[in-house]
Amino acid sequence: MNGQGTLKLDAGIEKSWEILLDPHVLEKCIMGCKKLVLVSENTYNAELSIGIAAVKGKYESTIEIADLEEPKHYKLIVKGEGGPGNVEATGIIDLTPIDESSTELAYSYEAEVGGKVAMIGQRMLGGVAKLIIQDFFKKLARELKRIEA
Amino acid sequence: MKNVIGSSVTRVEDARLLTGQGTYIDDIGVPPNTAHAAIVRSTYPHAIIKSIDVSEALLVPGVKGVITGREIEAYLNPFSVGVSAPVNYYPIAIDKVRYVGEPVAVIVAKDRYVAEDAAELVRVKYEPLQPIVDIEKTMDQDAPLLHENVGSNIANHRSFHYGDVDRAFNEADLIVKHKFHFPKYSATPVETYGIIAQYENSSDRYTIHANFHGPFIIQSVMAGALKIPSNRLRIIIPKDIGGSYGIKAGTFPYMVLLAVASRIAGCPVKWIEDRQEHLSASSSGTDRVTYIEAAVNEDGKVLGLKMKMMDNVGAYIRAPEPACLYRTHANTTGAYDIPNLKIDGYVVMTNKLPTGLIRGYGGQELYFPLERIMQMIAFKLHLDPVDVIQKNLIKTRQFPYQTASGGIYDSGDYERALQLALDTGRYKEFRKKQEEARGKGRIFGVGLACIVEPSGSNMGYITIALTPDERAASLPKSGCTEAATVSMDPMGFVNVRISTAPTGQGHETVTAQIVADVLQIPKEQINVVAELDTSTSPWSIASGSYSSRFASLGSSAVYLAAQKVKKKLLQIGAHHLQVPEEDLYFENAAILSKSDSSIRWPLKRAAGSAHWNPLSLPEGMEPGIYETYYYTAKIAEPPDQNDLINSSITYGFVADMVTVEIDPETGQVEILDYITIHDAGKLLNPLIVDGQIYGGLVHGLGGALYEELAYDEKGQFLTGTFMDYLCPTAPEIPNITIRHIETPSPVTPLGAKGLGEGNTMSAPVAIANAVSDALKPFGVTIDSLPLSPNKIWKLLSEQKAANTLKR
Numbered sequence: 001m002n003g004q005g006t007l008k009l010d011a012g013i014e015k016s017w018e019i020l021l022d023p024h025v026l027e028k029c030i031m032g033c034k035k036l037v038l039v040s041e042n043t044y045n046a047e048l049s050i051g052i053a054a055v056k057g058k059y060e061s062t063i064e065i066a067d068l069e070e071p072k073h074y075k076l077i078v079k080g081e082g083g084p085g086n087v088e089a090t091g092i093i094d095l096t097p098i099d100e101s102s103t104e105l106a107y108s109y110e111a112e113v114g115g116k117v118a119m120i121g122q123r124m125l126g127g128v129a130k131l132i133i134q135d136f137f138k139k140l141a142r143e144l145k146r147i148e149a
Numbered sequence: 150m151k152n153v154i155g156s157s158v159t160r161v162e163d164a165r166l167l168t169g170q171g172t173y174i175d176d177i178g179v180p181p182n183t184a185h186a187a188i189v190r191s192t193y194p195h196a197i198i199k200s201i202d203v204s205e206a207l208l209v210p211g212v213k214g215v216i217t218g219r220e221i222e223a224y225l226n227p228f229s230v231g232v233s234a235p236v237n238y239y240p241i242a243i244d245k246v247r248y249v250g251e252p253v254a255v256i257v258a259k260d261r262y263v264a265e266d267a268a269e270l271v272r273v274k275y276e277p278l279q280p281i282v283d284i285e286k287t288m289d290q291d292a293p294l295l296h297e298n299v300g301s302n303i304a305n306h307r308s309f310h311y312g313d314v315d316r317a318f319n320e321a322d323l324i325v326k327h328k329f330h331f332p333k334y335s336a337t338p339v340e341t342y343g344i345i346a347q348y349e350n351s352s353d354r355y356t357i358h359a360n361f362h363g364p365f366i367i368q369s370v371m372a373g374a375l376k377i378p379s380n381r382l383r384i385i386i387p388k389d390i391g392g393s394y395g396i397k398a399g400t401f402p403y404m405v406l407l408a409v410a411s412r413i414a415g416c417p418v419k420w421i422e423d424r425q426e427h428l429s430a431s432s433s434g435t436d437r438v439t440y441i442e443a444a445v446n447e448d449g450k451v452l453g454l455k456m457k458m459m460d461n462v463g464a465y466i467r468a469p470e471p472a473c474l475y476r477t478h479a480n481t482t483g484a485y486d487i488p489n490l491k492i493d494g495y496v497v498m499t500n501k502l503p504t505g506l507i508r509g510y511g512g513q514e515l516y517f518p519l520e521r522i523m524q525m526i527a528f529k530l531h532l533d534p535v536d537v538i539q540k541n542l543i544k545t546r547q548f549p550y551q552t553a554s555g556g557i558y559d560s561g562d563y564e565r566a567l568q569l570a571l572d573t574g575r576y577k578e579f580r581k582k583q584e585e586a587r588g589k590g591r592i593f594g595v596g597l598a599c600i601v602e603p604s605g606s607n608m609g610y611i612t613i614a615l616t617p618d619e620r621a622a623s624l625p626k627s628g629c630t631e632a633a634t635v636s637m638d639p640m641g642f643v644n645v646r647i648s649t650a651p652t653g654q655g656h657e658t659v660t661a662q663i664v665a666d667v668l669q670i671p672k673e674q675i676n677v678v679a680e681l682d683t684s685t686s687p688w689s690i691a692s693g694s695y696s697s698r699f700a701s702l703g704s705s706a707v708y709l710a711a712q713k714v715k716k717k718l719l720q721i722g723a724h725h726l727q728v729p730e731e732d733l734y735f736e737n738a739a740i741l742s743k744s745d746s747s748i749r750w751p752l753k754r755a756a757g758s759a760h761w762n763p764l765s766l767p768e769g770m771e772p773g774i775y776e777t778y779y780y781t782a783k784i785a786e787p788p789d790q791n792d793l794i795n796s797s798i799t800y801g802f803v804a805d806m807v808t809v810e811i812d813p814e815t816g817q818v819e820i821l822d823y824i825t826i827h828d829a830g831k832l833l834n835p836l837i838v839d840g841q842i843y844g845g846l847v848h849g850l851g852g853a854l855y856e857e858l859a860y861d862e863k864g865q866f867l868t869g870t871f872m873d874y875l876c877p878t879a880p881e882i883p884n885i886t887i888r889h890i891e892t893p894s895p896v897t898p899l900g901a902k903g904l905g906e907g908n909t910m911s912a913p914v915a916i917a918n919a920v921s922d923a924l925k926p927f928g929v930t931i932d933s934l935p936l937s938p939n940k941i942w943k944l945l946s947e948q949k950a951a952n953t954l955k956r
Contacts, residue, residue, distance in 0.1 A: 057269065058269075060272075081192075081275075083268070083269035083270075085192040086192050086193070112863065112865075113865070114192045114193060114194075114249065114863075114865050115190075115191075115192025115193075115249060115865075116192070116425065116869065118249075118861075118865040118866065118867060119249070119425060119428075119429055119865075119866050119867065119868070119869030119870075119873075120425060120869040120870045120873070122867045122873065123872070123873065
């Protein structure tokens, strides 16, 4: 499963970068994120609680941030394991300045799921991935607005 | 009294089933301290188990134990299986998982809710390995290895050569060849697996209640795995089993798993499988790739066949595999007189659910390439498929017919059955209609299939997986034994005990019919007990419900046991009445004399005297009326030095004619008419027969159009619900017309043959032939299933694009 998209952030590129990589912001913006703990440089342990189709459950995940090219490019590697199955996803994020106070964010992702999630949620996964991503950016925009204000 | 064998009497089972009085596994009471199990399963298709942390799960109130493979291993041997490859199959993963859904831990708790909650808390750390799911790629030298100690993913390979194939191929006018892929699909009984297992340490004994229906050779396999003498493994099956269609033979690994869980937890353990578990981790049909080549003359006569077959048995080869490959060995050439045959058979393992029996077992996999190639021959030679079939069909005068691979077809009239199919379906008329429809842009097609339906398996056939030398090293296996006990109680009423483990086929009814006929008593007075208990029932290795063996074997055991009772009653009567035995006969529950109409002695008196007044019996006769008959057919011999094997006892015949219309916009296949002609010898109960045929046909329809256990290329299982795994439901059932001819089997005492699986074998290819016929003008050929609208639409679009390019 994969996908991509672009959106506009209402902040300059430096500010956008800072916010995107702020663990407190990530914790707030990732759907179902109960806890996000830094374990080593650029690696976090996260506790996620997500329901996909009929499969609800907790995932213990690691989120690694790699290929950092401040302030325009980075990669997110998410690995999650839990009762309902496992998830492995990679996201690539590119930032391009539009003007002083706005930035274009382009993302692409690839994700693989295993276990029950694949078994009974496969049909909805595309939709669920979109939902999670849209939710993330909606919350992020809110955070940006809050911080800017 | 009139003859009840052969009449459409209604089923004695139905009253209790329709009024909610059926006794299924989940209806059986359990001992008060019974715990309930939930199973933690692998989410990876192929991975090393690094660690299993059960500490959190153990803290859940009500959890009695969390058991991992390592703990269970101590109590088990790997299951034995009929190949020499040293595949270690346990009912739970120990150091590695090899398919998604493989058991990794068992939670035993006070109820299922607690068990399921605790299962979520078991932390398994995996190190993923490269998975492999492709049948052909798994045979590559550098394919990821499932079983390191086996050294390859090939579990078994044998080559067979019958007749003179090279000569046939040299002399033939042309060779027609193609590759076919038959998918992995399932059987989906409403009732899933269910087990109540109890270990008693005082006597080191396991008692297991399960909806397992054999083959009971697996009782020996289970006892061997549990490392106990086989009489300390008691298996009791409930009165009613809620359908199986073969798949519940695959209950056995879970029976052993739960048995050991009971032992470790120290209490009886109950487990009812859920639907996701059933689809992902119970058992399934075997997917097969076949390369088939036919040596053919211009007139359509097939001189020889070469078949390379590769069966995918999933992550572990387990009993009764590799039987899918060999069950049909004797009838590899189907309904055709083809004396030259080469078979190259491979059994391979991949990271998919292990396979086992499902209805049709081996038949649909065989006939899909065989009947498709017959149509392709016709198309290539510009002949009508009917002509090619007729050219090659075995003729009536050739029976009993010996096949190239050693089968002995007992009886049949294939030409008449085919003609009846063509007449009933109005073949010629349909061809005209098809022509007219094409003019209007509508896509019509007609498909035929003529198949031989084997029934009643010869237990010797599985050893064909071994070479003659390997076979010589162990004791030969043969026979198809089934047993039944007919007894009369002190009041003269009849009890019959059978060991055919029915799963809904109406064995109780037919048993009562047979005994009623032999003893001339009303069938309503006959009590049939079908709950097999390995400690008390008459049974043998072949016992159980599979290979449509009741009509050929179970009924024979019942009939011959009743004959023993009849003989005894006649002797008692002759002695009591002082009339020669030959002068006596039974009618209306009484013993009568042919020569003296004043003589009449009620049967219940005769039977009663064997209990109440045994001293009145003829000199030397045992008291009581309790007769058991163990039946086997003599023709079920072990394979010979030349690998000739008569793998089944009786061989029925099915001729199908299917007409379809395909929607060019959506690719949807609509079945217009399904005509099926059956010859299953003497029919014991035509009502039950037609019920079996409808059921078998619908399962075949599922295989043709809807059902597939789908995996992605990474080995993830994608069809874990009935939304993803599509089964035909009532609205999908087409018009079905059933007709019978009866050529009685000379092999069985009643002349009957099995018939529950014929259309499961024939429908996938009959429908594929109809679709291929419909799409012939577009140059589309069907070589895989199921024929979903998106598959047909894609084939049509690709072909249209290619045709446009050509212009």
